[in-house]
Amino acid sequence: MPIQRHETDIPVAALLVAAGRGLRAGGDAPKQYRLVDGRSVLAHALMPFLAEPAIAQVSVVIGDGDEARYADAIAGLDTRRLATPTQGGSTRQDSVRRGLLALAASGFDGIVLVHDAARPFVSPAQIEAAIAALGTTEIAAIPALPVTDTIKRTDAHGHIAETPPRDRLVSVQTPQAFRFRPLLAAHEAAVGARMTTFTDDAALMEWAGHPVATFPGDPTNVKLTHADDFLRAGTRSAASLVTRVGTGYDVHAFCEGDHVWLGGIRISHDRGVLAHSDGDVALHALTDALLGALAEGDIGTHFPPSDPQWRGAASARFLDFAADRVRLRGGRIDHLDITIVCEAPKVGPHRDAITAEIAAITGVREDQVAIKATTSERMGFTGRREGLAALATATIRLPEQE
Numbered sequence: 598m599p600i601q602r603h604e605t606d607i608p609v610a611a612l613l614v615a616a617g618r619g620l621r622a623g624g625d626a627p628k629q630y631r632l633v634d635g636r637s638v639l640a641h642a643l644m645p646f647l648a649e650p651a652i653a654q655v656s657v658v659i660g661d662g663d664e665a666r667y668a669d670a671i672a673g674l675d676t677r678r679l680a681t682p683t684q685g686g687s688t689r690q691d692s693v694r695r696g697l698l699a700l701a702a703s704g705f706d707g708i709v710l711v712h713d714a715a716r717p718f719v720s721p722a723q724i725e726a727a728i729a730a731l732g733t734t735e736i737a738a739i740p741a742l743p744v745t746d747t748i749k750r751t752d753a754h755g756h757i758a759e760t761p762p763r764d765r766l767v768s769v770q771t772p773q774a775f776r777f778r779p780l781l782a783a784h785e786a787a788v789g790a791r792m793t794t795f796t797d798d799a800a801l802m803e804w805a806g807h808p809v810a811t812f813p814g815d816p817t818n819v820k821l822t823h824a825d826d827f828l829r830a831g832t833r834s835a836a837s838l839v840t841r842v843g844t845g846y847d848v849h850a851f852c853e854g855d856h857v858w859l860g861g862i863r864i865s866h867d868r869g870v871l872a873h874s875d876g877d878v879a880l881h882a883l884t885d886a887l888l889g890a891l892a893e894g895d896i897g898t899h900f901p902p903s904d905p906q907w908r909g910a911a912s913a914r915f916l917d918f919a920a921d922r923v924r925l926r927g928g929r930i931d932h933l934d935i936t937i938v939c940e941a942p943k944v945g946p947h948r949d950a951i952t953a954e955i956a957a958i959t960g961v962r963e964d965q966v967a968i969k970a971t972t973s974e975r976m977g978f979t980g981r982r983e984g985l986a987a988l989a990t991a992t993i994r995l996p997e998q999e
């Protein structure tokens with residue numbers, strides 16, 4: 598697994614706490630496992646962390662008995678940087694502490710981003726802002742938003758006791774960024790001092806005497822807390838993403854050989870294909886379709902044929918890159934449609950395997966992948982069995998603000 602580093606070369610880990618019971622939200626399952634726009638809240642929250650190149654490791658803290666729900670939630674995600682989940686505690690504070698201890702046991706040290714699984718709308722920009730805000734000098738940095746309502750403190754009878762001046766009040770969110778060792782030490786010290794009612798990790802760091810910096814939060818990065826939040830979440834999620842469609846086309850000529858690669862599958866054939874990479878026309882067309890939907894150039898822009906490192910490369914790498922770009926931009930893939938044009942080899946017997954392979958590479962369900970094939974009725978270069986062609990269409994959704 599390639600471990601990518603923060604620009605200061607300090608390893609960065611993300612810790613998502615998902616062990617709460619969601620009592621205020623109600624429902625049949627803890628809120629992080631409920632679906633918003635076809636995906637669990639936890640999957641929404643995880644995806645931008647899994648796609649962030651600066652993050653080397655993502656750990657999730659889950660509730661006792663939630664193992665099957667967790668397995669369902671992460672199915673189809675890119676789990677290469679996802680650690681085995683840790684069992685949480687009875688409070689958020691205890692769950693974070695347990696997650697930190699598991700990270701320490703794995704030998705981790707560096708920067709940790711602590712995020713609520715109940716905040717599914719976290720953007721790649723907020724994750725990058727958290728890392729940047731910590732920079733090389735801060736110990737803690739948290740996203741903060743100025744409050745727009747007047748905030749009051751009440752007494753035990755519900756009467757107003759105080760109206761603090763609003764100009765310095767902020768409401769804070771996650772992801773909160775910390776130097777790992779001081780955060781773990783603060784958590785351990787708090788347990789030792791029986792200080793167990795902190796509602797965020799920054800409050801723990803304040804208690805331990807550390808300065809906590811702020812950076813601008815994101816009003817859309819709400820925490821789903823009450824049942825009504827789910828009604829608003831469905832609307833927000835659908836409204837904030839716009840549909841983009843991209844198309845791709847690729848051809849390769851046959852040459853001497855005994856197999857071709859099609860849709861990530863090696864198929865025995867009496868010809869090979871002339872290509873710099875493995876010559877998989879289906880994956881090349883699909884990569885271009887995704888890059889087209891993103892308006893981020895084409896396969897040659899990112900993987901120039903003049904670059905020797907791509908000689909013989911598995912085209913799954915190109916497709917994986919394009920699918921990661923969608924996630925990194927906070928988007929999602931809705932549908933992938935491919936038509937392969939050739940007289941031979943026959944695609945039908947391999948359709949299911951190709952579908953499964955493309956779904957696995959791109960992190961979508963198999964029912965979001967359509968594989969079709971046709972001959973060109975013996976006309977043209979495919980009809981004369983001189984080569985293979987593929988066309989692809991990718992439908993994705995991207996955040997509107999982009």
Ligand SMILES: Nc1ccn([C@@H]2O[C@H](COP(=O)(O)OP(=O)(O)OP(=O)(O)O)[C@@H](O)[C@H]2O)c(=O)n1
Nearest residue numbers: 614615616617618619620621687688692714715
């Ligand atoms: N024992 C706990 C309690 C909370 N959390 C996590 O901390 C985040 C913020 O907590 P909150 O919104 O309070 O979630 P719940 O505790 O699940 O909600 P409730 O208080 O309504 O039961 C959530 O991602 C939640 O899963 C956790 O990991 N372990």
Ligand SMILES: C[C@](O)(CO)[C@H](O)COP(=O)(O)O
Nearest residue numbers: 689713769770771796797820
């Ligand atoms: C961490 C947090 O999301 C920051 O706003 C918040 O404090 C969590 O509070 P809760 O009591 O767990 O809902």
